[in-house]
Amino acid sequence: MLGDWVVIRPRIEEKKATIQAVLPRKSKFSRKTAGEATEEQIVAANVDTVFLVSALNQDFNARRLERYLIMAWESGATPVIILNKADLCSNVEEVVAEVESVAFGVSIHPISALHQDGLDALNQYLLLGRTISLLGSSGVGKSTLMNRLLGREEQKVQEVREGDDRGRHTTTYRQLFLLPSGACVIDTPGMRELQLWEGESGFQETFEDIQELASQCYFRDCQHGSEPKCAVKAAIAAGTLTKDRYESYIKLQRELAFLARKMDKKAQLAEKERWKKIHRELRGFYKRR
Numbered sequence: 001m002l003g004d005w006v007v008i009r010p011r012i013e014e015k016k017a018t019i020q021a022v023l024p025r026k027s028k029f030s031r032k033t034a035g036e037a038t039e040e041q042i043v044a045a046n047v048d049t050v051f052l053v054s055a056l057n058q059d060f061n062a063r064r065l066e067r068y069l070i071m072a073w074e075s076g077a078t079p080v081i082i083l084n085k086a087d088l089c090s091n092v093e094e095v096v097a098e099v100e101s102v103a104f105g106v107s108i109h110p111i112s113a114l115h116q117d118g119l120d121a122l123n124q125y126l127l128l129g130r131t132i133s134l135l136g137s138s139g140v141g142k143s144t145l146m147n148r149l150l151g152r153e154e155q156k157v158q159e160v161r162e163g164d165d166r167g168r169h170t171t172t173y174r175q176l177f178l179l180p181s182g183a184c185v186i187d188t189p190g191m192r193e194l195q196l197w198e199g200e201s202g203f204q205e206t207f208e209d210i211q212e213l214a215s216q217c218y219f220r221d222c223q224h225g226s227e228p229k230c231a232v233k234a235a236i237a238a239g240t241l242t243k244d245r246y247e248s249y250i251k252l253q254r255e256l257a258f259l260a261r262k263m264d265k266k267a268q269l270a271e272k273e274r275w276k277k278i279h280r281e282l283r284g285f286y287k288r289r
């Protein structure tokens with residue numbers, strides 16, 4: 001898996017190396033496999049820091065950022081928000097304040113990859129042995145930033161050799177870059193197509209403010225509908241919680257619940273199959289007696 005740390009045994013004469021062991025993963029980015037099946041597909045492993053890149057010349061989309069934050073927290077990596085194209089924005093501080101209001105305690109760095117402004121602030125994440133990854137919509141400047149970090153225009157693609165437990169080897173070309181500082185950057189198309197997957201704990205962290213409010217509702221199982229003494233509704237009325245953010249919370253909650261139900265169904269089917277097989281085997285066993 002892209003990002004895995006492995007123990008290798010060099011075979012000097014053959015100019016080859018064998019993977020002896022894969023170290024336990026600290027974090028993983030996964031997505032649903034395409035299509036109907038809800039299977040987990042790991043896209044990248046051991047990412048320490050994920051740069052959530054957006055562009056300051058586009059309308060800031062708080063809802064999209066919330067999704068990205070969920071994925072980042074869920075993966076086990078630490079999210080850092082990069083606001084690129086600061087050169088095209090006249091109210092950077094205003095936007096930073098707006099971003100702060102949806103991303104509690106997450107570091108925010110306005111930069112211009114094109115003009116190499118503000119990049120020094122990123123050095124703290126690019127330490128020897130650390131792995132970072134870039135996540136963000138098309139056109140926000142991820143490739144430009146990558147090239148700046150690399151200190152060269154050309155992206156070099158490293159070959160990653162993987163083996164599965166059957167010992168069969170497949171060679172896949174993915175993108176893992178080594179920076180001059182000794183940090184690794186993972187830039188795979190897979191990271192760019194991430195979909196929500198089991199975002200439960202990431203969801204809790206992203207919507208900490210609403211969770212906190214909900215804990216103050218009079219009824220413990222308050223649905224924030226027609227219940228009296230609802231802290232969530234009170235906050236919306238008072239303007240301390242925006243309606244948009246609350247609606248986004250509800251929408252993402254539904255999405256996650258839907259995913260959970262789908263996975264549940266799959267688990268039930270698998271259990272049924274398992275019992276069918278056991279019964280078949282038992283029948284065979286009694287017949288033979």
Ligand SMILES: Nc1nc2c(ncn2[C@@H]2O[C@H](COP(=O)(O)OP(=O)(O)OP(=O)(O)O)[C@@H](O)[C@H]2O)c(=O)[nH]1
Nearest residue numbers: 084085112113114115137138139140141142143144
């Ligand atoms: N003005 C300005 N333009 C930038 C900056 N960074 C990138 N760009 C431009 O934005 C465009 C898109 O940049 P890319 O680096 O290709 O964006 P990307 O996120 O890699 O896009 P995808 O590969 O489609 O995901 C290019 O024309 C860049 O020159 C910046 O800081 N300021």
Ligand SMILES: [Zn+2]
Nearest residue numbers: 217222224230
């Ligand atoms: Zn309530």
